[in-house]
Amino acid sequence: MSCGGCSGAVKRALAKINVENVDIDMDSKIVSVTTDLPFDTIHQAIIKTGKQTEVVEA
Numbered sequence: 001m002s003c004g005g006c007s008g009a010v011k012r013a014l015a016k017i018n019v020e021n022v023d024i025d026m027d028s029k030i031v032s033v034t035t036d037l038p039f040d041t042i043h044q045a046i047i048k049t050g051k052q053t054e055v056v057e058a
Contacts (some may be wrong), residue, residue, distance in 0.1 A: 008052060010024060014045055
């Protein structure tokens with residue numbers, strides 16, 4: 001993600017599936033979420049925005 005529009009798209013996509021705690025670090029391009037939803041649900045929501053993803057363990 002390189003702009004506010006990109007991070008906004010990801011935040012909106014996650015809000016649609018009721019993820020409330022979202023932190024996006026634009027410099028490292030890392031999205032952190034706190035949710036009880038399965039990883040695949042989060043992953044698919046982000047992919048639908050057209051962004052590439054990879055898992056980074058916390």
